[in-house]
Amino acid sequence: MTTAAPTGAAGFLARYEGLKDHLPGARKPWLNTLRADAAVHFAARGFPTRRVEQWKYTDLGVVAQAHFAEPLTMVEGALALPVPNAPHRAVFVDGRFREDLSTLDGLAYRALGLAQNLNEAEPYLGALAKPEREPLAALNTMLFEDGLFIDIPEGVDGGLLELVSIALDPGRPFAFHPRHLVRLGAGATLTLIETATGRGQCLHNPVFEIEVAEGATLTHGRLLQEEATVFHLSTIYATIAAAGTYDNFTVAAGPRLTRNEIHAALTGPKAACHMNGAQMAADGQHVDTTTSLDHAAPDCASRQTYKTVLTGRSRGVFQGKILVRREAQKTDGYQMNQALLLSEEAEIDSKPQLEIYADDVKCSHGATVGALDADSLFYLRTRGIPESQAKAMLVEAFLHEAVETVTDETLRGALTRALDAWWSRQAAVA
Amino acid sequence: MLRIEGLTAEIDGKEILKGIDLEVPTGEVHAIMGPNGSGKSTLSYVLSGREGYEVTAGTATLNGVDILAMEPEERAAAGLFLAFQYPVELPGVGNATFLRTALNAVRKGRGESELDAMQFLKLARQRMTALSMPEDMLKRGVNVGFSGGEKKRNEILQMALLQPSMAILDETDSGLDIDALKIVSDGVNAMRGPNFSALVITHYQRLLDYIVPDRVHVLMAGRIVKSGGPELAKELEAQGYASVQAAA
Numbered sequence: 001m002t003t004a005a006p007t008g009a010a011g012f013l014a015r016y017e018g019l020k021d022h023l024p025g026a027r028k029p030w031l032n033t034l035r036a037d038a039a040v041h042f043a044a045r046g047f048p049t050r051r052v053e054q055w056k057y058t059d060l061g062v063v064a065q066a067h068f069a070e071p072l073t074m075v076e077g078a079l080a081l082p083v084p085n086a087p088h089r090a091v092f093v094d095g096r097f098r099e100d101l102s103t104l105d106g107l108a109y110r111a112l113g114l115a116q117n118l119n120e121a122e123p124y125l126g127a128l129a130k131p132e133r134e135p136l137a138a139l140n141t142m143l144f145e146d147g148l149f150i151d152i153p154e155g156v157d158g159g160l161l162e163l164v165s166i167a168l169d170p171g172r173p174f175a176f177h178p179r180h181l182v183r184l185g186a187g188a189t190l191t192l193i194e195t196a197t198g199r200g201q202c203l204h205n206p207v208f209e210i211e212v213a214e215g216a217t218l219t220h221g222r223l224l225q226e227e228a229t230v231f232h233l234s235t236i237y238a239t240i241a242a243a244g245t246y247d248n249f250t251v252a253a254g255p256r257l258t259r260n261e262i263h264a265a266l267t268g269p270k271a272a273c274h275m276n277g278a279q280m281a282a283d284g285q286h287v288d289t290t291t292s293l294d295h296a297a298p299d300c301a302s303r304q305t306y307k308t309v310l311t312g313r314s315r316g317v318f319q320g321k322i323l324v325r326r327e328a329q330k331t332d333g334y335q336m337n338q339a340l341l342l343s344e345e346a347e348i349d350s351k352p353q354l355e356i357y358a359d360d361v362k363c364s365h366g367a368t369v370g371a372l373d374a375d376s377l378f379y380l381r382t383r384g385i386p387e388s389q390a391k392a393m394l395v396e397a398f399l400h401e402a403v404e405t406v407t408d409e410t411l412r413g414a415l416t417r418a419l420d421a422w423w424s425r426q427a428a429v430a
Numbered sequence: 431m432l433r434i435e436g437l438t439a440e441i442d443g444k445e446i447l448k449g450i451d452l453e454v455p456t457g458e459v460h461a462i463m464g465p466n467g468s469g470k471s472t473l474s475y476v477l478s479g480r481e482g483y484e485v486t487a488g489t490a491t492l493n494g495v496d497i498l499a500m501e502p503e504e505r506a507a508a509g510l511f512l513a514f515q516y517p518v519e520l521p522g523v524g525n526a527t528f529l530r531t532a533l534n535a536v537r538k539g540r541g542e543s544e545l546d547a548m549q550f551l552k553l554a555r556q557r558m559t560a561l562s563m564p565e566d567m568l569k570r571g572v573n574v575g576f577s578g579g580e581k582k583r584n585e586i587l588q589m590a591l592l593q594p595s596m597a598i599l600d601e602t603d604s605g606l607d608i609d610a611l612k613i614v615s616d617g618v619n620a621m622r623g624p625n626f627s628a629l630v631i632t633h634y635q636r637l638l639d640y641i642v643p644d645r646v647h648v649l650m651a652g653r654i655v656k657s658g659g660p661e662l663a664k665e666l667e668a669q670g671y672a673s674v675q676a677a678a
């Protein structure tokens with residue numbers, strides 16, 4: 001009798017059992033404990049199902065039923081890297097840091113491969129992630145091999161840094177779970193542009209632990225542009241201290257299934273968090289943005305604007321939770337979710353969730369869902385502009401509006417190009 | 431030449447145009463006046479191809495070509511232009527991009543070469559100066575935050591760029607101050623010539639002092655009930671529509 005390789009959660013647990021003595025840091029007791037605890041949580045919960053409230057609209061069934069192997073051993077030699085967005089970049093192939101492909105010389109701070117620098121990372125690894133709450137973070141903790149460890153000292157301007165993730169197609173399904181740690185000391189700044197590309201049947205399951213200290217500012221642009229065979233499930237944990245700012249802008253335009261999950265906590269007075277993005281899905285694709293903002297200190301501001309564009313038979317999800325704790329007086333919270341449905345079969349689920357325990361707060365949220373405006377379309381066409389081009393102009397206008405808030409020009413340029421590239425691909429198949 | 435014969439049209443099953451007969455010969459400017467709700471805008475929409483209007487009978491041709499079967503953009507390429515009563519705001523679409531895209535689309539449709547950014551800018555600046563429009567209006571979103579009068583001027587700018595052979599101006603004078611009325615009228619008059627015709631929809635005789643029409647038509651309850659020379663507008667201004675109704 002032959003036994004089939006276990007799939008889904010069981011497959012990953014079996015993989016952990018087999019690999020645990022070989023994973024990076026296998027001889028470090030603290031890390032072994034971290035991984036073992038995560039394995040217990042993952043074994044208990046498995047992949048989330050739609051019965052779980054936070055996963056009500058996103059079905060991970062295909063992921064849970066698939067059999068994902070490890071990435072192959074290091075691929076040597078030349079690779080087609082995406083066009084750089086910044087002079088400094090850290091390149092990861094199949095989740096593994098590639099110093100040979102990276103350009104990190106001359107940085108005024110540390111940007112290192114995690115696997116080789118676990119001792120330095122020890123105090124921060126696992127400090128923010130909640131494997132007991134999020135099974136995907138448990139899976140990541142259990143099996144991560146590598147990641148980027150950024151540590152910017154107090155007062156240092158880190159400039160622009162690019163994090164490139166490339167997944168190669170080994171011809172069989174594989175999974176990788178990078179763990180990225182980003183720390184900004186008091187008053188430090190950084191613009192981090194993350195580009196994810198990849199092909200083949202793969203699961204990219206990154207976890208970020210981001211710490212923004214007093215008065216520091218992190219701008220985090222994300223371009224999730226993997227091909228339509230890729231599952232991209234990312235979880236970000238961010239904590240923002242007094243007068244610090246975390247600015248996240250995500251373009252999700254490509255993968256078969258994207259989950260962009262962000263947990264941000266404003267822990268000191270006058271901290272700010274901006275979470276914006278544009279998510280797009282074409283026929284057969286699913287995009288999900290799930291945010292949760294914890295206002296735990298007074299005088300903090302949060303702004304969220306997400307735009308969704310759906311074509312064909314596709315599905316979009318936006319879930320946004322804002323928790324305002326009793327001590328978070330004078331909170332200024334705003335959340336807006338706008339969706340443009342370009343086909344009859346496209347569907348969007350939108351769930352704002354406000355939990356407010358302070359009495360002196362300003363919190364608003366709104367959502368719009370609609371097709372392209374018929375009057376606008378007619379107006380353009382009476383000016384001689386063909387229907388398809390008129391539609392493209394209106395979709396671009398809708399998306400570009402989302403990007404207008406991005407002040408960093410390099411980042412805005414990269415985001416705009418990603419949006420336009422997606423739309424021209426849709427126009428080409430239509 | 432625009433020729434409309436026996437045109438009836440309905441929206442949501444409600445008949446609005448009840449048999450319109452109208453001819454605007456090439457080189458002429460005609461005015462349409464009529465009470466609120468009589469169907470003036472409806473006529474302009476039906477001629478430009480707006481969705482939701484069903485033509486139940488009749489024909490409309492521009493220079494001998496049936497326009498009712500065409501897409502709106504094809505009508506534009508064929509030489510038709512509509513200045514909207516209520517121009518649409520397009521947030522996120524830059525006015526310059528919009529104008530250049532429109533101009534090049536129409537030029538392409540007419541078999542003419544497209545203009546590059548520099549050529550376009552030169553032409554646009556020239557036309558804007560004539561209309562006393564500040565150049566920063568090119569940078570803004572189409573009609574976004576424009577005042578009522580600025581929107582109307584932007585419509586005339588589009589007309590001046592697209593060079594239609596037949597323009598329908600739907601209450602372009604409403605919302606214009608006295609100076610703007612003169613500027614816009616000059617803009618229309620500058621286009622007058624043997625290859626340009628216009629249908630000017632208005633409620634006010636005042637506009638017709640500046641844009642002197644060859645003919646004036648009165649549209650009431652979906653029909654042209656009276657036509658005459660420019661003096662008809664003055665007559666209406668003095669006596670209102672009741673006199674026409676009584677006579678009709």
Ligand SMILES: Nc1ncnc2c1ncn2[C@@H]1O[C@H](COP(=O)(O)OP(=O)(O)OP(=O)(O)O)[C@@H](O)[C@H]1O
Pocket residue numbers: 441442444446464465466467468469470471472473515
């Ligand atoms: N969707 C609709 N369903 C039913 N009736 C409509 C619809 N749209 C317009 N109408 C009606 O058609 C009639 C003609 O409207 P239209 O806008 O053409 O009038 P108008 O002559 O341009 O008036 P005004 O001078 O006020 O601009 C009006 O009675 C209007 O209420």
Ligand SMILES: [Mg+2]
Pocket residue numbers: 470471472515600
């Ligand atoms: Mg009208």
